[in-house]
Amino acid sequence: MEAIKCTNVVKKYGGRLALDHLSTEIPTNSITGIVGRNGAGKTTLLKIIAGLTRETSGDIQVLGAHPFNSLQVSANSIFIDDVLSFPNTLTLLDILKEGERFYPNWQMDLARRLLEYFEMPEQMVHSYLSKGKKSTFNAVFGLATRSPLTIFDEPTTGMDASVRSDFYRALLKDYLAHPRTILISSHHVDEIEDLLEYVLLIDLGKTKLHKEIDDVRSFLIGIYGRTELLEHWVKEREVYYRRRIGDTETYVVIENHVEKEELEKLGFKTEAISCSDACVYVTNQRKGGIDDVFTRR
Amino acid sequence: MSSQGVKFWSIVWNQFLLKLKANTDMLTGLAIFQVIALIFSFGGNGSFNYGSGVEFNIYTSDLIVIFTMIWLIVIGVQVLRPAGALMTYSMIANRKVDHLSNIIWLIVMTGIATVAVLLANVLLQLITSYFSGGVSLLPEVQLSIGEYVVGVCTIGLYLLLASACGYFLGVLSQWNELVKVFIPILLIGALLIVPNMVSEGVIINVFTFIFLDELFLLFALKILIVTGLLFFMSMRMGNRLEVRK
Amino acid sequence: MILQTDGQTPIYIQIAHWLETQILTGAFIAHEKVYSQYQLADMLQINPATAAKGLNVLAAEGILYDKRGLGKFVSEDAKRHIKEKRKDGLLHELMEQIVEEALYLDVSKEELTSIVENVYQEKRDRKNGSH
Numbered sequence: 001m002e003a004i005k006c007t008n009v010v011k012k013y014g015g016r017l018a019l020d021h022l023s024t025e026i027p028t029n030s031i032t033g034i035v036g037r038n039g040a041g042k043t044t045l046l047k048i049i050a051g052l053t054r055e056t057s058g059d060i061q062v063l064g065a066h067p068f069n070s071l072q073v074s075a076n077s078i079f080i081d082d083v084l085s086f087p088n089t090l091t092l093l094d095i096l097k098e099g100e101r102f103y104p105n106w107q108m109d110l111a112r113r114l115l116e117y118f119e120m121p122e123q124m125v126h127s128y129l130s131k132g133k134k135s136t137f138n139a140v141f142g143l144a145t146r147s148p149l150t151i152f153d154e155p156t157t158g159m160d161a162s163v164r165s166d167f168y169r170a171l172l173k174d175y176l177a178h179p180r181t182i183l184i185s186s187h188h189v190d191e192i193e194d195l196l197e198y199v200l201l202i203d204l205g206k207t208k209l210h211k212e213i214d215d216v217r218s219f220l221i222g223i224y225g226r227t228e229l230l231e232h233w234v235k236e237r238e239v240y241y242r243r244r245i246g247d248t249e250t251y252v253v254i255e256n257h258v259e260k261e262e263l264e265k266l267g268f269k270t271e272a273i274s275c276s277d278a279c280v281y282v283t284n285q286r287k288g289g290i291d292d293v294f295t296r297r
Numbered sequence: 298m299s300s301q302g303v304k305f306w307s308i309v310w311n312q313f314l315l316k317l318k319a320n321t322d323m324l325t326g327l328a329i330f331q332v333i334a335l336i337f338s339f340g341g342n343g344s345f346n347y348g349s350g351v352e353f354n355i356y357t358s359d360l361i362v363i364f365t366m367i368w369l370i371v372i373g374v375q376v377l378r379p380a381g382a383l384m385t386y387s388m389i390a391n392r393k394v395d396h397l398s399n400i401i402w403l404i405v406m407t408g409i410a411t412v413a414v415l416l417a418n419v420l421l422q423l424i425t426s427y428f429s430g431g432v433s434l435l436p437e438v439q440l441s442i443g444e445y446v447v448g449v450c451t452i453g454l455y456l457l458l459a460s461a462c463g464y465f466l467g468v469l470s471q472w473n474e475l476v477k478v479f480i481p482i483l484l485i486g487a488l489l490i491v492p493n494m495v496s497e498g499v500i501i502n503v504f505t506f507i508f509l510d511e512l513f514l515l516f517a518l519k520i521l522i523v524t525g526l527l528f529f530m531s532m533r534m535g536n537r538l539e540v541r542k
Numbered sequence: 543m544i545l546q547t548d549g550q551t552p553i554y555i556q557i558a559h560w561l562e563t564q565i566l567t568g569a570f571i572a573h574e575k576v577y578s579q580y581q582l583a584d585m586l587q588i589n590p591a592t593a594a595k596g597l598n599v600l601a602a603e604g605i606l607y608d609k610r611g612l613g614k615f616v617s618e619d620a621k622r623h624i625k626e627k628r629k630d631g632l633l634h635e636l637m638e639q640i641v642e643e644a645l646y647l648d649v650s651k652e653e654l655t656s657i658v659e660n661v662y663q664e665k666r667d668r669k670n671g672s673h
Contacts, residue, residue, distance in 0.1 A: 074390055
């Protein structure tokens, strides 16, 4: 069963389309990475799913309800980002205690042990925390709610590398023990890709790619070869990226529906395209690469 | 993990408790407003000098009530500030829960403010009689318990109305950014225009009808209806607002 | 085990390979229970669905078998099965790469054979020496 079902969801801010008839389904108890460039609509989609923002049109069901203004959805989900803040009158421990009063699955023990591990005094005030520590606290809060739908929007902003990897480890461990539906958006796909079951790539407010992580990893293939031969060979195919290497060789990135033996016969060399590179190539298609900026006059 | 059932009023109550704790700093504001009011009140609201060396000073707590009303308007707007909303929705909430818990919180604040006004009033009497060194005429104007209760309730009702006005303004300004600009203009404009209209007797009739009724119960009923209407409209208008743009 | 995330080989294939090697070295014997998808996910810091895919690859090939509700176990002839598969697959692939490299470098067939013989001797001696 799917935890989230979006059908033709549109969100307009003024005249700008943040989401453009986006449709997607997220299965229950899975970790999905929401990936895309800045301004692609990731945050907008996540806020609509969490019921914080209302869609302009389209249909959206979260845990069987329409999320906007739904107490049911609010009670069963948590939305964590780096904007989330708490007043100065509450210490970190106070905030955790408030969480305990609200959330039925609240994990007080886990939350306090994580704070201790990340060296955050319980008597600190949230707004005095550094940016990285704020993100860390918010992430701990999100984990502790153990909500059936847990949404992290760029949760690691400002965290240093070791805290980031600790957080992802904590997230995975808690997920293994208590499966739930988790959405994580991130610019750093390579950091989260091992955690993920699915990748949802959003571009220009639309679903560009929604696949299992391993399928994204093998979605594209890079091919080197002599320019005339290679150009002739890719004529019928969609080229995601193209670069000349010297005078005689060319490198292209195409979809991975090719027989390796055929390529070898033609003398082409192949290269695997990682998940994060695949996401870049798929979304870069419309404008070509950075090289074009310098070559076209 | 299955979806949990939701108990509406227990969530409203939890949100109220959260707001009570989170907004304790606003009570400092109340103290500051009342101290300012007290300082202004020491000057007396009016004095008579009959030329024979005898001076009458009139001390009233009007200013204390007015300053407390302003404070309630301010916190009515303040409780809706974005930081508060982020906190509210990081716990469990929807618009209805948010507004109801805000309103309950404002009513409790009104209660606290009423008690604070009474205490400030006592303080004012003590200080003035001590410092003026003259004879206080106060003991001769003893109030009966009934009159005292009616007086306290009247103050409380005025304060409640102020908080409802503040809250309504707060929702209005969230509803449309322009309102934020217009609120001060509206207030200043009202200050300039109302006195004229008062002298022309246009507004004064409406005002006396609602707020200066001779019968306390009728007065109370009217204020409660206006307050309820303001809160109701706030909830209706706020129900479609987005938490985060 | 360290996973290669450059996309060269899918993670679940890497997991399957690793488990095969574990079986070949005797870390798991016939009819012994192997790691569950959750243990693998925790050990390797990966999504349990990916780990399950790796296990399922081996189950589909008959190297592992399912005991309902108990997990996956090593088949009777798992070792033989893996050896055969790797001879045809991995060994052949590696050999192709070696021969290709040798052709680039104009290494003669005799030269190549002698290199293979030397390396073979070396590895076998080391293996026997360690036992």
